[in-house]
Amino acid sequence: MDLIVYLAGEIHTSWREELKRKAVERELPLSFVGPQENHDLSDDIGENILGTQPNNVIKDDAASSVNNLRTQVLMQKSDVVIALFGEKYKQWNTAMDASAAITLNKPLILIRPDSLVHPLKELSNRANITVETVDQALEVLAYIYE
Amino acid sequence: MDLIVYLAGEIHTSWREELKRKAVERELPLSFVGPQENHDLSDDIGENILGTQPNNVIKDDAASSVNNLRTQVLMQKSDVVIALFGEKYKQWNTAMDASAAITLNKPLILIRPDSLVHPLKELSNRANITVETVDQALEVLAYIYE
Amino acid sequence: MDLIVYLAGEIHTSWREELKRKAVERELPLSFVGPQENHDLSDDIGENILGTQPNNVIKDDAASSVNNLRTQVLMQKSDVVIALFGEKYKQWNTAMDASAAITLNKPLILIRPDSLVHPLKELSNRANITVETVDQALEVLAYIYE
Amino acid sequence: MDLIVYLAGEIHTSWREELKRKAVERELPLSFVGPQENHDLSDDIGENILGTQPNNVIKDDAASSVNNLRTQVLMQKSDVVIALFGEKYKQWNTAMDASAAITLNKPLILIRPDSLVHPLKELSNRANITVETVDQALEVLAYIYE
């Protein structure tokens, strides 16, 4: 049974590549989708398509329109959602995607470091399971096929 | 027409009291609900009910269970959701509640300071409207009755 | 049985007042809600709340945010929707509200003049019933209580 | 990931062919569906199937029945909806399809000329993104795969 996994979360480390590589090594029939990982492109995509905007607030809103359409299309196609929180940044998109997954009844695996237990406690409580590493998340996915 | 408004967001300032007082002054038929505003109680409610837990992770999860049940009951009863972000803290509960409101088709008013435009841009783009002050949010609510 | 009726459609004639008055005369237990009927206010509400916007496109988008939140709140509360098309203007909000009502399984009464039969034929076909006058729409509502 | 795109909107220019051709050139795995583009057939399909109707109102309603069934089947199959407004005509079907897409949580790209900003402002505000050209819409679709 092929499954599609949406990988929400920070785009500053290569955790998605690591997860994909290990899934291939284990021959799991998973395909992965996720947000735009090129940060500059993600910020500029609104102006790239619509042209220069009058100020940064409008520029950000234009970029968000395109990013949100992308997320909506791909998350609706997915069977499972993984949301990874790192120690830096606000990561409100990650929280937004995780909460949307919960509300849409998409099974959710949350990955977060030990240091974020307290501020993420309500979101963690609503996730199907919370783990600390990418390897653990992959174990959860692999268990579906065992 | 009476409406119920869920007030998600930070619990360290008195913005809810300000909003409620001004709604009364303008004689708007609104009632307000929201999360537990007593921060210590919110952290301890799990152990208050279930007794001492084996460690802080479990303690946090127990408290979250009760907080999340409360939020789920009250948000399902509400007609409009306001989510306020301040400049401090991760505020992932606020993001979780805002995203749940969007996904449930509850109309959402986002309040955030100018300094948070960029990190909140995707969430802001999916809200019905984003404003910067409690007064502006009240103007939006008042407009429903004009 | 009290019912709430959302009155979508043009705001340049007094058809809503006529409908409300006649409903009162017939002692029907109906209450009516609808869009902002003050056209200038409807266009300016974004800037009234958010301040001057950089250009007219952004000004229009700001106003629409508030108008759409209002519509979403009130239509979700309503049991029946009436959408009236007149001979002037594009009236795309009316079409948007009518189609939203159909998709939400809100019963829909369409009012349109004979001259608009052809361009409105698909929307008319999906409405529960299409009539030509406000009096006829009121007859449909009254029949619920007969 | 293959996606199906429903192309709502006017049928008097060849914008759909242009979009399809450019999608093929860019090797995007998209397939496109949409309304009947043969205007006469679209008007006559009711009588073609059911025989001559007693008057034009009934003829129009018969044609609409078949057109609406077609739209319902194809839109339910689609992952993204594009709705294009031109400067002529009432285009209420386009508005109906756009609003249905929004209400069904189908991601929506609105294309409209600068001259229609004001009358389309509420619909534009509810779309995921509004652009002015077919090329821009294609850029949005292409971004899903970048």
Add this chain to the structure above:
Amino acid sequence: MDLIVYLAGEIHTSWREELKRKAVERELPLSFVGPQENHDLSDDIGENILGTQPNNVIKDDAASSVNNLRTQVLMQKSDVVIALFGEKYKQWNTAMDASAAITLNKPLILIRPDSLVHPLKELSNRANITVETVDQALEVLAYIYE
């Protein structure tokens, strides 16, 4: 706890009056709604509102539009549906309402004479319960309060 009961089914006997009277005698907090019971009015309501139609097929379709709007409004308000089949007539409206109730997850009580067991077997199997008399249906409703 007040409940609203939609009474689908034949309109040629006084079973609804009997049920209402007995519910009052037992002081059950029930209110009852249902289709138009004046058969001639039910057939003529389309022409009463829209004027003379070109033929009987169109006349029937016009009347059905108004009857279906009424049913949709009232069934959406109801907590329980009772559908009574008698020995005469096709009673396809009754079957339509019963099946709509099932699909909407409205609890359904089916009343039918012993002679109709076989032709109604699939519908009966999907109802919550099937009884033979109005008194039995009232017993089921009364049990909710016991």
Add this chain to the structure above:
Amino acid sequence: MDLIVYLAGEIHTSWREELKRKAVERELPLSFVGPQENHDLSDDIGENILGTQPNNVIKDDAASSVNNLRTQVLMQKSDVVIALFGEKYKQWNTAMDASAAITLNKPLILIRPDSLVHPLKELSNRANITVETVDQALEVLAYIYE
């Protein structure tokens, strides 16, 4: 685009074979599903699986359980529903399936002879389109691909 069509309705004539044959002749990418067409098997399937039942009412209920499971599986897989009424029999299963399709937002084509216009008027009004012959229904399906 392949579509699955559920063929509800009477099982005493070969209308399904006719429709399937003509769809093949026109090379339409349709596949067809429907109820059990072997009438005796449809009546006996409960006892075939569960053994002899205590009386005919229970026998009928057992058979209905299996028939209804089959219908539920196949209708949930289908993109379009056709419901054909003939002049004989009560055909309440056909009405049940047609109403379920409407309530599930499955596009519905109703086929009924002229003699049944009046008793089927409410169901016909809620169908997407009503025709009189299998050929007409096929024309509607073919139009999706034109």
Add this chain to the structure above:
Amino acid sequence: MDLIVYLAGEIHTSWREELKRKAVERELPLSFVGPQENHDLSDDIGENILGTQPNNVIKDDAASSVNNLRTQVLMQKSDVVIALFGEKYKQWNTAMDASAAITLNKPLILIRPDSLVHPLKELSNRANITVETVDQALEVLAYIYE
């Protein structure tokens, strides 16, 4: 804010009376509904209404029809569900009601003794919160109002 609480679970002890009494003492605006607590009536209600059935399997099915209708009506009206498991009996109705509540997004409080931790672990994991005593469940409800 008044809330309705459905009390699923065993009917052999007076836990519901205890909960109701304590809720009154604390002046919580709660009303409580639940299954038939008279065990004999719950077993006999099918035959009470429908008359003697051919065997015990059919008798049980008849009673279940009425009990399930009651549960469906009352659970759809409720805002929160409490499910209490005791140490005796299979209690599959309690599990059925608890799982239905979860799937319907009704907030669920599970009460079970320490001895049932292991066999109830998956259901407990999906509940909002699991407690061991009626007093703890009441604390959770009271917290909604704090």
Add this chain to the structure above:
Amino acid sequence: MDLIVYLAGEIHTSWREELKRKAVERELPLSFVGPQENHDLSDDIGENILGTQPNNVIKDDAASSVNNLRTQVLMQKSDVVIALFGEKYKQWNTAMDASAAITLNKPLILIRPDSLVHPLKELSNRANITVETVDQALEVLAYIYE
């Protein structure tokens, strides 16, 4: 038409293997999914992934998180659910899965021995059909293709 069948129920006998083998023998286009059948793995999977937990309650909750995610993914993919109850154990997971299937409108076949008629009567009444053997359940599945 390929169908996916979720096999809920006890994991102590080889009923799933028997069912799969016989489905292959009859060349039915069915694929089967279900819970983890390795009991020890099912109990230990939480600690396998997350490491040693502070006590057995937390260990059980961790294991349940993974088991529930697996069930949610696979049941959402399935077209039919079979739930088998044996004579031993509480089997609350089986009841949970069966009730979830009912509430999600997944067709449900219940298998239970004669000895469990009474305690399972309400769940049995809500299933599409209840049988006593694996062979009977397979007959029901085979009937979909007859």
